[in-house]
Amino acid sequence: MIRFQNVTKRYATGQEALSRVDIQIDRGEMVFLTGHSGAGKSTLMKLIMLMERPSNGHIEIGGRDTSAIRRSGIAHYRRDIGVVFQNHQLLFDRSVFDNVALPLQVAGYQHSDIGRRVRAALDKVGLLHKERVNPVTLSGGEQQRVGIARAVVNKPALVLADEPTGNLDPELSAEIMTLFRQFNELGVTLMIATHDIDLIERMNKRVLQLAEGRVIAGGVPQ
Numbered sequence: 460m461i462r463f464q465n466v467t468k469r470y471a472t473g474q475e476a477l478s479r480v481d482i483q484i485d486r487g488e489m490v491f492l493t494g495h496s497g498a499g500k501s502t503l504m505k506l507i508m509l510m511e512r513p514s515n516g517h518i519e520i521g522g523r524d525t526s527a528i529r530r531s532g533i534a535h536y537r538r539d540i541g542v543v544f545q546n547h548q549l550l551f552d553r554s555v556f557d558n559v560a561l562p563l564q565v566a567g568y569q570h571s572d573i574g575r576r577v578r579a580a581l582d583k584v585g586l587l588h589k590e591r592v593n594p595v596t597l598s599g600g601e602q603q604r605v606g607i608a609r610a611v612v613n614k615p616a617l618v619l620a621d622e623p624t625g626n627l628d629p630e631l632s633a634e635i636m637t638l639f640r641q642f643n644e645l646g647v648t649l650m651i652a653t654h655d656i657d658l659i660e661r662m663n664k665r666v667l668q669l670a671e672g673r674v675i676a677g678g679v680p681q
């Protein structure tokens with residue numbers, strides 16, 4: 460699903476955020492990404508999203524050579540990747556339903572299709588009864604679940620999550636991880652960047668560890 464071969468990312472400042480990175484993540488895996496602040500976790504995810512391009516090396520996602528994807532093809536490429544952020548980036552002037560519907564509207568889905576898919580996604584995260592409310596009235600954990608519903612509404616094959624439990628207490632973090640695990644059991648490939656070592660240990664999944672832009676553990680399946 461994700462293959463990096465000898466990938467280096469040097470920013471215009473000269474900062475080398477990733478150095479000669481080799482990783483392989485198979486379809487259907489759930490992998491944690493760890494490393495100190497500045498180790499390169501966000502850069503790795505930005506390369507997968509094509510928000511950044513590598514300075515050197517080869518990146519293949521879902522069997523596609525990403526270097527062959529031009530600017531005009533990026534929006535289409537991203538439809539198959541769901542993204543969850545720490546600060547979930549919800550729109551507080553729209554309902555929960557509208558927030559989750561957004562990726563489908565952008566992708567040009569039919570109105571009736573949107574309703575069905577949004578409700579299915581909200582149901583999966585246990586928030587179907589909140590579809591009409593404004594997300595500002597929800598708790599932090601509920602807001603993050605809306606963010607997850609939005610990430611999966613398009614049924615992406617791959618979900619990337621960058622510190623998805625950063626603002627949540629241990630109990631809510633565990634709830635979010637249970638949700639991710641359920642999506643994984645449905646066949647979704649997941650990559651989750653986190654500093655939360657306790658959480659990772661409880662999940663018993665592969666841990667890909669970065670340090671100063673290099674993979675120091677877990678780069679390939681065991």
Ligand SMILES: Nc1ncnc2c1ncn2[C@@H]1O[C@H](COP(=O)(O)OP(=O)(O)OP(=O)(O)O)[C@@H](O)[C@H]1O
Binds near residue numbers: 470475497503
């Ligand atoms: N757009 C950019 N321009 C220049 N340098 C950058 C840019 N983005 C990141 N960097 C640098 O690249 C290195 C890796 O950053 P990155 O954000 O990938 O790390 P991270 O592991 O995600 O950190 P954190 O846990 O703090 O989010 C850092 O030294 C950072 O300062």
